[in-house]
Amino acid sequence: MAKKNVMRFELLMDAGNGAQKAGDILIKTLAKSGRYVYIEPLIPAEISPPKRTPHSLSGAVIRVANQELTNIGSTTDLMLAEHEILLNRRLDDCDYSDSCIILLDMAEERRAKDAYASVIARSESVGLTVIPFFMDEGSLGIIKALHGNGKNMYYLGMLGALYEVPIGDLESAVNLTFKKLSEDKLAKNIEILKNGYGNALSVASETYDIAATDVASDSILLDGNTALASGIIDSGYKLYSGYPITPASTIMHHLAKIFPSYGGMVHQAEDEISAIGSAIGSYFAGVPAITGTSGPGLSLKQEFIGLAYAAEVPLVVIDVQRGGPSTGLPTRTEQTDLFAAVYGAHGDNAKVVISVANVEDCFYAPHVARYLAEKLRMPVFILSDYSTSVSYKVLPKLPVHQLDSIDTLSDSVLSRFFLKPLPDDIEMVKTNQSDPGVSDQMRRVTGLNTNEDGFVLYTSESNHRGHQVRNEKIHHVKRSLQIPDLIGDSSGDVLVIGWGSSRGVIIESVERLRADGINVSGLHFKIVYPLPLGLADVFSRFKKVVTVEMAYGDHFKPTPLVTLLRSETLFDVQNLISNATGRPLKPVDVIQKVKLLV
Amino acid sequence: MDIVTLDKDKLNTSDSQNLKKNNGNVDKPVIKAPIAGKADKPNLGNSLDKKITMKDLKASDPRWCTGCGDYTILVGMRKFMVDNQLAPENTVHVSGIGCSGRVPHYLNTYGFHSIHGRAVPLSMGVVLSRPDLNVFIHSGDGDSISIGGNHLLHGIHKNFNCVYLMFDNQIYGLTKQQTSPTSRQGLVTQTQPTGSYLEPINPIKFALGLGASFVASTAEWMGAHLVATIDCAFKHNGFSFIHVAQRCPKFNPSAWNYQGSDWVTFLTHEAGVPADLKFAPDAKTIEHDPFDSESAFKYSVHTPNIFGVFYKEEKPVYNQIMADVVKNAPRYDRAKLLDGYLI
Numbered sequence: 001m002a003k004k005n006v007m008r009f010e011l012l013m014d015a016g017n018g019a020q021k022a023g024d025i026l027i028k029t030l031a032k033s034g035r036y037v038y039i040e041p042l043i044p045a046e047i048s049p050p051k052r053t054p055h056s057l058s059g060a061v062i063r064v065a066n067q068e069l070t071n072i073g074s075t076t077d078l079m080l081a082e083h084e085i086l087l088n089r090r091l092d093d094c095d096y097s098d099s100c101i102i103l104l105d106m107a108e109e110r111r112a113k114d115a116y117a118s119v120i121a122r123s124e125s126v127g128l129t130v131i132p133f134f135m136d137e138g139s140l141g142i143i144k145a146l147h148g149n150g151k152n153m154y155y156l157g158m159l160g161a162l163y164e165v166p167i168g169d170l171e172s173a174v175n176l177t178f179k180k181l182s183e184d185k186l187a188k189n190i191e192i193l194k195n196g197y198g199n200a201l202s203v204a205s206e207t208y209d210i211a212a213t214d215v216a217s218d219s220i221l222l223d224g225n226t227a228l229a230s231g232i233i234d235s236g237y238k239l240y241s242g243y244p245i246t247p248a249s250t251i252m253h254h255l256a257k258i259f260p261s262y263g264g265m266v267h268q269a270e271d272e273i274s275a276i277g278s279a280i281g282s283y284f285a286g287v288p289a290i291t292g293t294s295g296p297g298l299s300l301k302q303e304f305i306g307l308a309y310a311a312e313v314p315l316v317v318i319d320v321q322r323g324g325p326s327t328g329l330p331t332r333t334e335q336t337d338l339f340a341a342v343y344g345a346h347g348d349n350a351k352v353v354i355s356v357a358n359v360e361d362c363f364y365a366p367h368v369a370r371y372l373a374e375k376l377r378m379p380v381f382i383l384s385d386y387s388t389s390v391s392y393k394v395l396p397k398l399p400v401h402q403l404d405s406i407d408t409l410s411d412s413v414l415s416r417f418f419l420k421p422l423p424d425d426i427e428m429v430k431t432n433q434s435d436p437g438v439s440d441q442m443r444r445v446t447g448l449n450t451n452e453d454g455f456v457l458y459t460s461e462s463n464h465r466g467h468q469v470r471n472e473k474i475h476h477v478k479r480s481l482q483i484p485d486l487i488g489d490s491s492g493d494v495l496v497i498g499w500g501s502s503r504g505v506i507i508e509s510v511e512r513l514r515a516d517g518i519n520v521s522g523l524h525f526k527i528v529y530p531l532p533l534g535l536a537d538v539f540s541r542f543k544k545v546v547t548v549e550m551a552y553g554d555h556f557k558p559t560p561l562v563t564l565l566r567s568e569t570l571f572d573v574q575n576l577i578s579n580a581t582g583r584p585l586k587p588v589d590v591i592q593k594v595k596l597l598v
Numbered sequence: 599m600d601i602v603t604l605d606k607d608k609l610n611t612s613d614s615q616n617l618k619k620n621n622g623n624v625d626k627p628v629i630k631a632p633i634a635g636k637a638d639k640p641n642l643g644n645s646l647d648k649k650i651t652m653k654d655l656k657a658s659d660p661r662w663c664t665g666c667g668d669y670t671i672l673v674g675m676r677k678f679m680v681d682n683q684l685a686p687e688n689t690v691h692v693s694g695i696g697c698s699g700r701v702p703h704y705l706n707t708y709g710f711h712s713i714h715g716r717a718v719p720l721s722m723g724v725v726l727s728r729p730d731l732n733v734f735i736h737s738g739d740g741d742s743i744s745i746g747g748n749h750l751l752h753g754i755h756k757n758f759n760c761v762y763l764m765f766d767n768q769i770y771g772l773t774k775q776q777t778s779p780t781s782r783q784g785l786v787t788q789t790q791p792t793g794s795y796l797e798p799i800n801p802i803k804f805a806l807g808l809g810a811s812f813v814a815s816t817a818e819w820m821g822a823h824l825v826a827t828i829d830c831a832f833k834h835n836g837f838s839f840i841h842v843a844q845r846c847p848k849f850n851p852s853a854w855n856y857q858g859s860d861w862v863t864f865l866t867h868e869a870g871v872p873a874d875l876k877f878a879p880d881a882k883t884i885e886h887d888p889f890d891s892e893s894a895f896k897y898s899v900h901t902p903n904i905f906g907v908f909y910k911e912e913k914p915v916y917n918q919i920m921a922d923v924v925k926n927a928p929r930y931d932r933a934k935l936l937d938g939y940l941i
Contacts, residue, residue: 032941220939234935239727260927262935265726265920270752274719277712277749281723284710285690285731289723307713394941402932436708436724436731439687444657444702444709455658456703 001164001209006065008097009078009163011155012086014051015044015058018152023060024392025156025177029169030064031221031394034212037062038069039392040584045246045330052108054089061095064163066211070358070504072391074588076100078162080155083108084119091122093583098127103158103203106132107140133203139195142188150192157196162207167197218397224388227362228318229254232290233262235367236403237316239289241267241278246330247386248292248320272297276304276317283314284445286435288370292318296327298340305379306345309470311445312428314373314380316366317341321385321500323582332582333386335500335550338560341381342529348467350474353381353529354417357503359393361526367413371406375422376473377433383528385550387584388501417526418482426476429469430454474530481532488514488521491541493598496576498548499525499561502585506548509590520594529564536569544597546576548590553578650683652676657706667818667844668697671765672704674824675734679707681829689732692721694746696738696772697846698765715746718753718762725758725917732832733760739780740770743799747779754808756916757836761828764801764839765818766902767846768853775849780902785850801841802898802908806891811836811913813894814871815905817843819856823864823874823905830871830907836915843902865897865906873906 011026013019020041027037042059049055063073075097081087081104102123109116109132120130135143135154143150153174160170174193178186201207222230229251232240240259242252256266269275275291282289293301298319308315321337323329341353352372356362365382373380403409411421431452434441443454449466451457486495487510498506503524510522521542525531539545545565553559553575558566565573576593579585655676662668679689689707693699695714702709708731712720717735725733742750742764753762769787770776776789780801784793805813812834816827824842831838843854855861859878865886866873873883886893886906894909 028941219941220936221941222936222939226939230935234932239723241723258930260924261930262932263924265924267722267726267920269719269722270748273716274722274749274752277716277719278723278726280712281692281710281720281725282727283723284720285724285728287727289727303713304716311710397936397940400933400935436690436728437687439685442657442686442706442708444691444705444711446703446711447713448711 002206003209003211005067005210006063006069006073007078007208007210008061008063008073008076009080009159010059010061010076010090011080011159012057012059012090013082013152013155014056014086015046016048016051016056017058017082018149019058019060021177022152022156022159023062025170025173026060026159026163026165027062027392028221029160029165029173030062030163031219032169033165035210036065036067036069036213036394037392038072039063039390040072040387041390043331052083052085054085057086057089059086059090064210066213069393070507071587072387072584074586079103080159081105082151082155084112084116088119088122091119091126096126096128100128101204102128102130104130104132106134131203136195136199139192142192146185146188150189153189153192154196157193157198158200158203161197161200162204164207164209167194170197219394220397221392221394222359222363223390223392224356224359224362224384225250225320225390226254227359228292228366228382228384231363231366233259233264234363234400234402235370236405237264237288237290237366237370239265239267239279239282239287241269241275241282241289241291242293243269243272243275243297245272245294245297247322247389248294248297248318250389251292251318251320272300273304276301276315280304280308280313280315283373284436286437288314288374290316290318290366292320294320294322294330295324295337295340298337298344302340302344302346305351306347306349307447308379309345309349309351310447312377312430312433313445314377316369316373316380316382318382318384320389321383323580329582331386333501333550333584334580334582335385335502336552336560336580337383338499338528338551338564341383348471350471350529351379351381352376352474352477352527353383355383355500355526355528356388357501357524357526358388359391360395360398361416362388363398364413364416367401367403367409368417368419370403371409371414372422372477374406375426376476377428378470378473383500385501418484418532419477419527420480420482422476422480426473427469429466477527478530478533481527481530483532483534483538484524484526486521486523486538487511489519490521490538492519492521493543494518494520494594495523495539495542495545496520496548496590496594497523497525497545497561497565497573499528502548502550505585505587505590508587509594512587513591513594518594518598520598528561531564531568535565536571539569539571539573545571545573546597547573548577548585549575550579550581550585552580650680650686652680655679655686655706657704660704661700662697663848665845665847666697667767667846668701668765670818670821671763671824671842671844672701674818674821674828675701675705677821678825678828678832681825682832684732688730689734690724691734691736692717692724693736694738694741696741696770698736698738698741699772701736715741715744716749717741718746718749721760722753722756722758725760726920729759729917729921735760735762737762737764738771739764739766739768739801740778743801743804744779751808754805754810754837754839757811757913758916759835759837759918761831761838762840763828764841765844766801766841767844767850768798769846769850771846771849781850782853800898800901802901803895805839806894806898806909809913810839810909811911812838813908814839815841815843815901815908816871817854817856817905819845819854820874820877820905822876823871826871827907834910836913841901843905861903863900863904865904865908867907869910870907
């Protein structure tokens with residue numbers, strides 16, 4: 001048994017063979033026995049690509065630790081691969097640690113002797129240890145009887161044993177996950193699970209003891225999109241209007257199951273444009289509504305977003321970012337929709353953009369977004385991304401707020417996003433903002449320019465006033481924002497800045513660098529637009545100010561956050577990491593690049 | 599902002615006592631408006647407790663061209679509202695872009711002048727969240743079946759409760775004389791100066807083909823027929839599609855021979871709309887049962903020379919289906935929202 005504080009392992013299987021299910025069960029059982037977990041699913045954009053091809057890689061990357069985890073980490077210490085093609089594909093990513101151990105199922109070896117030999121040689125040539133194994137005859141027989149299903153149960157058993165998950169926990173989790181299976185099939189799956197569990201130690205030489213901590217009895221396990229869906233319910237929206245799009249769909253799936261039980265509706269519109277239109281219609285009628293999408297859908301929604309901005313109708317838009325441009329990388333992560341969110345619609349317009357750093361933020365962002373949208377009567381964005389949407393986290397049970405009106409929103413929810421309450425009286429372009437049903441207050445809203453009475457007017461004076469009043473709404477937010485707490489000291493050699501899901505990576509990198517005596521601090525924005533006042537003062541206390549982003553940038557083209565920070569502060573902010581790889585940032589990359597700077 | 603918090607259950611069930619019993623956690627409803635559906639109980643009466651007059655319904659002055667048919671549609675709508683004493687505060691006129699898009703500005707009710715082709719989705723949101731409101735959609739031929747075709751298709755299919763008026767002048771007006779999907783073949787326009795290339799889309803066939811629950815055609819210059827058609831559409835529960843022939847003296851004066859009427863045929867029935875022989879004295883009349891789908895399709899080929907209620911059918915209404923999903927769901931307690939995720 002080897003004692004470890006933190007370790008990362010992964011299960012690689014052909015898509016459709018159940019790697020994701022096995023991963024889910026593993027993190028739930030690991031969490032139940034007191035470990036902290038973080039998962040990054042590797043999923044192809046296609047549903048079931050041909051098996052035994054590099055395109056069919058479906059993997060569960062799991063980081064497990066005896067203390068709080070903020071990100072998926074940098075490298076993998078143990079891989080379990082269903083066959084050599086998947087392993088070969090995954091080696092391309094260079095995501096392994098120097099001492100990485102590979103458990104390789106040899107079942108296909110007789111069909112692909114040369115390929116196996118060459119992949120094993122490739123692994124060994126970079127210093128990795130390959131441990132070949134065969135499933136026992138009994139398990140293979142059952143899998144055959146199950147028409148090829150059940151392999152994932154064997155691997156689940158092996159990994160469960162290696163990470164010292166009690167077999168009873170695995171069994172009950174499997175029973176719960178597959179409760180719809182017939183009794184006979186379920187029993188067969190359990191038998192395979194037990195065989196894998198029992199045979200693990202005859203394959204690997206040791207188990208890993210990642211000392212279980214005392215997890216609070218009311219801990220919950222939540223992923224980003226489920227947290228967003230739960231936050232939508234808690235913050236009192238009554239309509240979710242959406243169109244299926246990866247990776248935002250799971251918000252709608254989750255809400256479809258439970259929202260009606262809380263008095264809410266889930267409307268599946270005919271397209272992205274229609275989805276946002278209905279959200280605007282609902283809010284115009286006085287009932288809080290929200291829409292969710294990803295990059296391509298955001299492009300389609302822009303005209304309606306501009307209408308809500310001009311017509312002064314509250315609106316909340318969730319964008320779970322994926323790789324772009326165009327269809328891009330549907331099942332990979334990126335942070336490149338920032339400008340599309342802030343400036344997307346035509347004409348002078350800007351929106352408040354809230355980003356989520358982690359699962360907890362996902363739960364509370366809908367509250368803050370509703371508060372801002374209704375106070376300012378304009379569109380407010382929640383920017384998440386693929387990696388946050390699928391990352392599971394163990395966390396203490398979050399307090400719920402059961403919001404009916406934004407008047408009762410606690411300041412503590414706002415301060416989580418470094419925001420103070422907005423002023424009570426915020427000027428609108430139109431003085432009358434009443435909802436239908438209020439007599440003697442009938443009003444017409446429009447995307448045309450109007451005066452304060454809501455009448456269509458094309459005079460220069462009235463048009464200019466409209467711009468001023470709308471922009472002043474954003475300025476109210478700017479003045480109510482606090483500079484986020486710095487990670488580390490308030491002065492030093494390097495300041496590393498990011499937004500959204502990079503928070504955990506910044507925290508881990510800065511802490512490790514500071515432990516090495518490097519004078520670096522971190523700054524992370526949750527509200528990315530507008531930015532707080534006084535940033536130039538903060539930047540001036542560091543020799544170098546750099547950003548880390550999952551977005552493309554080069555010598556001539558600064559990344560979005562760099563562009564924004566330069567324009568706000570006139571500081572020579574540089575981009576330290578501009579990763580458009582589709583994968584989360586790695587602490588090891590940040591650490592290495594900061595070390596080169598100082 | 600003073601948000602109206604609505605409890606859908608309250609809106610859609612008469613059995614609120616029973617709901618209360620198994621429904622401890624539903625948000626307290628704050629409903630400002632009296633609740634009534636378009637079909638079963640129109641939202642009549644107003645807070646002033648005085649009769650609504652044509653004058654009460656005027657907002658700003660229209661800015662259409664002289665002789666534009668939109669004026670008569672506007673007047674017809676006001677007449678219909680006065681006849682029914684429809685509460686202006688519980689009425690929402692929604693439009694897209696185009697000359698028709700301006701209608702909400704000229705009616706002293708609630709209104710939303712939205713974007714090109716997207717009045718249907720916006721109205722859908724209003725109706726889902728506030729089924730108590732009377733919703734009217736005003737849309738031109740381009741707005742309806744060119745840029746807005748997909749939404750109209752799904753509005754008809756979903757059959758949510760509203761009255762849809764398709765203003766058909768067979769031309770793009772506000773952008774100045776371009777070919778529209780209903781322009782007659784050969785019509786000279788700025789974009790097809792040798793004459794419009796294609797056969798026009800038949801909007802009545804379009805609606806019938808999609809299984810619309812209410813399909814009618816009228817013409818704005820036949821005032822009594824227009825008002826009676828809006829009335830009949832309003833009293834139908836579901837997506838009531840009205841095709842309105844409309845004059846555009848500026849860009850397509852030859853579209854409709856509104857001074858003659860020998861080309862006009864009325865479909866009449868006691869469940870439909872009577873012929874308007876005052877404005878169309880030379881018209882033919884055919885007795886047609888609007889519940890007869892086969893005849894409806896048969897007569898639809900004569901569009902746009904045939905007016906009346908083509909088809910009517912009681913069908914499931916989307917906003918009611920959605921309300922029932924909420925009503926029939928087991929009640930969960932928001933205080934225990936995250937309990938299911940305990941490890």
